[in-house]
Amino acid sequence: MIHLDFSKSSDGLIPAIAQDWRTGEILMQAFINEAAWEKTLATGVATYWSRSRKAFWVKGETSGHLQRIMEILVDCDQDSVVFKVEQVGGAACHEGYRSCYHRRVEDGELRIVGERVFDPANGHGT
Amino acid sequence: MIHLDFSKSSDGLIPAIAQDWRTGEILMQAFINEAAWEKTLATGVATYWSRSRKAFWVKGETSGHLQRIMEILVDCDQDSVVFKVEQVGGAACHEGYRSCYHRRVEDGELRIVGERVFDPANGHGT
Numbered sequence: 001m002i003h004l005d006f007s008k009s010s011d012g013l014i015p016a017i018a019q020d021w022r023t024g025e026i027l028m029q030a031f032i033n034e035a036a037w038e039k040t041l042a043t044g045v046a047t048y049w050s051r052s053r054k055a056f057w058v059k060g061e062t063s064g065h066l067q068r069i070m071e072i073l074v075d076c077d078q079d080s081v082v083f084k085v086e087q088v089g090g091a092a093c094h095e096g097y098r099s100c101y102h103r104r105v106e107d108g109e110l111r112i113v114g115e116r117v118f119d120p121a122n123g124h125g126t
Numbered sequence: 127m128i129h130l131d132f133s134k135s136s137d138g139l140i141p142a143i144a145q146d147w148r149t150g151e152i153l154m155q156a157f158i159n160e161a162a163w164e165k166t167l168a169t170g171v172a173t174y175w176s177r178s179r180k181a182f183w184v185k186g187e188t189s190g191h192l193q194r195i196m197e198i199l200v201d202c203d204q205d206s207v208v209f210k211v212e213q214v215g216g217a218a219c220h221e222g223y224r225s226c227y228h229r230r231v232e233d234g235e236l237r238i239v240g241e242r243v244f245d246p247a248n249g250h251g252t
Binding site: 001002008009010011015017019023024025026028029041051071072073074075076077080081082093094095097099100101102103104105108109110113 | 127128134135136137141143145149150151152154155167177197198199200201202203206207208219220221223225226227228229230231234235236239
């Protein structure tokens, strides 16, 4: 069991960054607490801690669009991790884009540059 | 000026992820507050907020190993950003590795897999 340092934020959470294991695209970032970290290691499926719901959040649990863990990297301070994942369904973003980071700063505005895999209005969800 | 949502953590900070703009390698993750965000936009150089020093942290300010901003991506909730950077000097990690995420979880242990660009014992620093 690898111990991370959850002590630096007052809420006991550290960032977990999901990156496409094949393309290197950063898909999303969420937070984990110690229990979510343990669940991720034990299940091989990315499990975060939802700050809004104050509950475990198995990404894609309802939609089936899970993130299968292919590799985990830990930073030098052990207070930030990268989940290299296979994103089932192809879209990490609840808006249907492959990545939550689908907008780029351009001339002081946000311009959509990411690829949309599905339209959530058509009944998909994450 | 693009406004981000700094309200979700009690400390008013959001994660900023530095990614090599050419290779896609994730180099490090630190935090920004609103002022660090504004400074990053204004200067074109990655500027974080140091939680330990409670001060601005221009990455590489003393060593010269700055991170030049090539592109900025913003996530769907506007509470997490990716800085695509050119890492001057080649190493983001104060331990001399190209990336702070130079260790991989393997069989319940951390194994070094990242490339070391310099040895900080020889007088370099970040």
